[in-house]
Amino acid sequence: xxxxxxxxxxxxxxxxxxxxxxxxxxxxxxxxxxxxxxxxxxxxxxxxxxxxxxxxxxxxxxxxxxxxxxxxxxxxxxxxxxxxxxxxxxxxxxxxxxxxxxxxxxxxxxxxxxxxxxxxxxxxxxxxxxxxxxxxxxxxxxxxxxxxxxxxxxxxxxxxxxxxxxxxxxxxxxxxxxxxxxxxxxxxxx
Numbered sequence: 779x780x781x782x783x784x785x786x787x788x789x790x791x792x793x794x795x796x797x798x799x800x801x802x803x804x805x806x807x808x809x810x811x812x813x814x815x816x817x818x819x820x821x822x823x824x825x826x827x828x829x830x831x832x833x834x835x836x837x838x839x840x841x842x843x844x845x846x847x848x849x850x851x852x853x854x855x856x857x858x859x860x861x862x863x864x865x866x867x868x869x870x871x872x873x874x875x876x877x878x879x880x881x882x883x884x885x886x887x888x889x890x891x892x893x894x895x896x897x898x899x900x901x902x903x904x905x906x907x908x909x910x911x912x913x914x915x916x917x918x919x920x921x922x923x924x925x926x927x928x929x930x931x932x933x934x935x936x937x938x939x940x941x942x943x944x945x946x947x948x949x950x951x952x953x954x955x956x957x958x959x960x961x962x963x964x965x966x967x968x
Contacts, residue, residue, distance in 0.1 A: 790956050792828035796821060796949030803942025807935045814879065814938065815872025819865045821945065822886070826862025833858065857893050861886070879934060880926050883941045888923025890948055891916050897955065908958050915951040919944060 799821045803814075833855045864886075868875050875882060895916035922944040926937065 790953055792825040793949040793952030793956065795824050795828075796945045796952065798949075800942040800945030800947075800949060803938050803945060805942075807938040807942070813872070815868050815875035818875055818882075819868030819870075819872065821865070822861050823865030823869065826858045826860070826865055829854065829858035830862065853896070854893060857889060876934065879941075880929050880937050883937065883944070884923045884926030884928075886923070887919050887926060887941075887944050887948070891919030891921075891923055894919060894948075894951060894955075908954065912951060912955060912958070915947055915954075918947055919951075922947070 799817060802817070895913070897916075922940070926940070926944075
């Protein structure tokens, strides 16, 4: 495995994990509701941990790409640590998650969408199809967060299925962002 592949590995792991959890929420919402606190905690902890590892590994690259201006890289790091801490809290207190599910997931998707939108704006240089897809996905996550906060869904099952869709979108966006960064790095080096 090359150093370049190692840099991208953490974001792919978090993205793939979010996609798998999303499909689990969509396909088995009844089973998911029984263990949703633990599942959500694990998803958040792994996603936050992989982003922290990705930040540590690629801090030099962030600085070179001007992510450090206006505390851009640090915002992603703080967000990742908060998500990781929330994940650990939910793993230790899974019964609280079901009571506040819509609010918790709404806040998570809203923050995730805003952070990803900010990342997309930094990378939105080429304005190719990938940039537009990432931008639309970030806006969709913000919309999902607002919908969950507005409690637009009736019943835990609907919230779980909708949240599963949100996790799939977030995971795909994370993986796609890693592919674009890898492509851009190869273009710069080659």
